[in-house]
Amino acid sequence: MIEFRPILYVLGIFLITLAIAMAVPVTFDLQAHSGDWQAFFFAMGVTGFFGILLVLTNRTENDNLVLRPKQAFVLTTLAWVVLTAFAAIPFCASSLEMSFTDAYFEAMSGLTTTGASVIADVQSSPPGILVWRSLLVWMGGVGIIVMALSVLPMLRVGGMQLFRTEFSGQDKHLPKIRQLAGSIIWVYLFLTFLCLLGYRFGGMNWFEAMNHAMTTLGTGGFSTFNTSFMDNTSDFAQYNATFFMVVAALPFALLARFAAGSWEVLWHDTQVRGFLLFVAAAMFVMSTYQYMVNGESLADAVRTGTFNVAAVISTTGYANADYNIWGPFALVMFFFLTCVGGCAGSSSGGLKFYRFQILGSVAINQMRQLVNPNGVFVPHYNNRPLQNAVTFSVLSFFFVFALSFTLVAMMLAATGLDFMTAISASVAMLANVGPGLGLHIGPMGSYQPLPDTATWVCSVAMLLGRLELFTVLVLLMPGFWRW
8 A cells, every 4th residue: 555644744844835835925915905914824824734734643753755656646646636725725715705616726727837817807806816826836837847857757757757867967067866956946046036127127016027927937827917918018028028938948957057057958958959949930930920911010020929929838828919819820820839838847838849859750760661661760869769668658648638638628518618618728728828719718818707617627637737647647547556
C-alpha cells in the first residue's frame, strides 16, 4: 500500500504556505478600507489550521523526506485539488458571494495558470480579490516549473524523461538540483520585477502593474480590466507584455543557466531555438494578415498580431483585440496555436513545443524508411538519438490529449453549449489558455454564462491539462493502488 504520511505532511506545508499568502490580499483590503479582509482572514485561519494539523500528525523523525514515484503521482494531483478548495474560500466569503462551483473554478483557473474567469465585472471587484487571483497564478506558475523540474522527468510523463539531464542541474555553474531550483525562483522573481517596471513605465499604476506582472510571468492572463489590454493600456505596455509572455514560455532551468553565465545555452537548445523561430513566423504571418486582409495600419497590425500570437501560444490568454472578428483564417490559426503551447519547464501550458518537434522527427524518419526500406534511420532530438520509450510516450500523450479533448467537448455539448463554445472551451481548458472562441467565452467574454455542470467539467479539464494528463489518469487504474 502507498504510505500517505509523507504525502499529507508535504500537503500540510503547502496549506500553511497558502495561508501565509492570504495575508497579502488582507493587507490590500485593509488599505482600501474594504470589508473583504475578513473573508481572507477567515480563510487564512481555516487553511492554516488544517495545514498545521497535517504537519503535526504526519511528522516523522526522519527529516530527509524522499517520495517514491507513486507517492509523487498522488501528491501532485492531491495538492492541486486540495489547495484549490482552500483557495476558493475567499471567493465564497467575499462580497462577490460566489457559489462554491464558481469559486472552485476561479481558484483552479488561477493555480493551473489558465486565466479563465467567471467574474464578468473584474474592475468592480475588491482589491484583495484581484490580488488573490493574480497571486494564485503567480504561485501556480512557480509550482508548475518546480513540478516540471523535479516530478515529471522522474515519472516519465509524456516524454518528460527526455529532460532529466537538462533539469538535473548538471552544469559547472549550477551543480546541484536544489541550487538550480533556488536559481529558478530568483530568476522568476527578477523577471516579475522587470515586467512590473515595464508596465509602470507604460502607464499603469503600481497596483495594475503588480497584478499584470504576476499573471504575465505565471502565464495566467488574469487582468484587472474587463477588456484585458484592449482599452486601458498603452502600446508600450502591450509590447512589454508581448516580450515577457514569450520569455515566460521558455524553460526556466535554461533561463537560470543563462543568468549564471551560460550565454549560449538558450540558442543551442533545439526546443528553444525552434520555439522562437516558430513564434516569430506566426507573428509575421498574423501581422501580415491583419495588414493586408483586415486593413489595419502597419503599426496596429504589428502590435495586435504579435501580442495575440504571444498571448495564445504562451497560454497566457491576454487580448488587446477581439480576434473573433478577424476572420476564419485567424480563428483556425489561433485554435492551432492554442494546442501548441510553450516549452517544457516553463509556466505555460499546451502540448509543449518539443512534442511537436519529436513527432516531426519521427514522421520524417518514417518517410525516409518508405523511400529506402533497407535503410536504418534513428530519430534524433537535441543532437541525441531518441529512445523508443520517449517516442512511445510522446505518441501516447498526443493520443490521450486528442481523446480527452473529444470527451470534454462532448460533455460540454451535452450540457447545452453550442458547437463552437464546446470545442474551443475543451481545448482552452486542456491547454490552460483561458479564453476560447465564440461570443461568450471569447477574449472579451467570460465563463460566467456556463451552467454549473459545464463549469465543473472545465475545472476537471484544467486540472488534467495542467498536470499533463497521465499524472491524473494513472490514479484511476486499479493496478496503481496495488503493491
